[in-house]
Amino acid sequence: MSRQRVILGVGGGIAAYKSAELVRLLVQAGFEVQPVLTEAAGHFITPLTLSTLSHRKVITGLFSSSPDPQAILASSVEHINVALENDLLLVAPATANLLGHFANGIASDFLTTLYTAFTGTVLLAPAMNTNMWRNSAIQRNVERLSLDGVRFVGPDAGDLACGMVGPGRMAEPAEILAAVQHLLSPRQDLAGRKVLLTAGPTLEPIDPVRVLTNRSSGKMGYALAQAAKERGAEVHLVSGPVSLEAPQGVALYRVETASQMAKQVESLFPQSDTFIGVAAVADYTPAIVAPEKLKKSAGHLTLELVPTQDILATVGAHKRSQIVVGFAAETQNLDAEAQRKLVAKNCDLLVANHVDATASVFGSDLNQVRIHSRTNEPISFGPAPKTQVAHRILDEVAALLRQR
C-alpha cells in the first residue's frame, strides 16, 4: 500500500520550531511529508532542518529562482500538482494572518495559493497570543473556516511565548499527529457494537390530509448514523419522514408516527449497545384521528391532544449496560434543561442544541452543541458541520463503552 501524503504548511510564529518534531513524528508514523514554509516561517526555522527530516525539497515560494525556462514553467503549476498529489493539508502553526487569508480566499504566496487549490481535508493547528485568538475578527475567520469544513486541532491553553497565560498555544506535535491519523483513517472504535438511532420528525395525523409535525430534517441523526458506520458499528436507524438517502450499510426503518417509532425502537433496543435519540418526536398526538377531512367552519377549532410515549425515557428506564444518549433542542435555559432531561430520562449523555430564530439547528448543515454527561463539565463543540459534531459525540460514546 502506498504511503499517505501530508503537506505540512508552516506559518511564521514561534511555534514553528515544533514543526521539526512534527515532521519527525509524521515520518515515523509512515506518512510522506511535503513541507511548505511561508516567508515569515523562514525566520523561525530553516528549510534545511525540515528537508533533512522529511527527505523532501522544502517549498518556500511561488516562483523559481532558477533562470532555466523549464524550472520556471514547473514552478508556475507546482501548487496545483502539490494539491493534487497529497491526501491532507496540515498547517502548523496556523497564524492569525494565515487564518485570515484562508477564510477569505486570498492567495498571495505558495501556501495560501495551495490552500485555494486543495480539495482534500484541511487541518489547522492555530497558534497565537491569547488576545489575538479571542479577537472577534479571528473568531469570525475560525467560524467561517469551520463552515467550509476545515478541521482544527487546538489551540491549547497555557503559558505563551509572549508571557501571557491562556488559549493560544499550538497543540503538541503528538496531539496533531493523532488528529492527522484520525482524519486519514477513521478509528474503528465502534467495531462489533450495535448502535440504534432515531432521526427526523414524526407526523401525527389529524385527519386523512393533515398532520402535526416539526422542522427536523434528519440531517443530525443521519450524520450520526453515517459516522457510527464509518467507525465500524452495526447501525440501525429508525427514521421519521425525511428527504435524505440512508447512509450506505445502515439498516433503515421508516416510520411516521411517534407510536410507530416507539414500537420499532422497543423491538431493536434489547440487542443494541447504544441508543441515540436524535429524532424530534411529537410530544402530543391528536386524541382522535378524524376518519374524514375536517371541514372548515366559521368558528375556532379545538383539537384534543394526548401525550405520546416518551421513547427516550422508556429506553432509559429499561437500559441494562447500554449507553443512552438523548438530544434536547431548547430556546432558553439550555444547560439547566439539558441537565434536567439527562437525569429525568436516565441518559448517560445529553446533547443540547440551542434553537434561535437567526441560526436554527433545524435543517442546517451546521450545529453547535453542549454535551452533558453524568460526571464531567459540559463539552462545547461547534459551530461545525453536523458530520464533525457527530464524530465528536461518538468520541464520548466510544469512551463510555470502553469503560463498560
Ligand code: PMT
Ligand atoms: O434533524 P435536524 O434538522 O438535523 O435537527 C436536529 C435536531 C434539532 C432535531 C436534533 O439535534 C435534536 O435536538 N433533537 C431532539 C429535539 C427535541 O425534540 O428535543 P426534546 O426536548 O423534545 O426531546 C428530548 C429527547 O427526548 C430527545 O432525544 C427526543 O428524541 C426524546 N423524545 C422526546 C419526546 C418523545 N415522545 N420521545 C422521545 O424519545
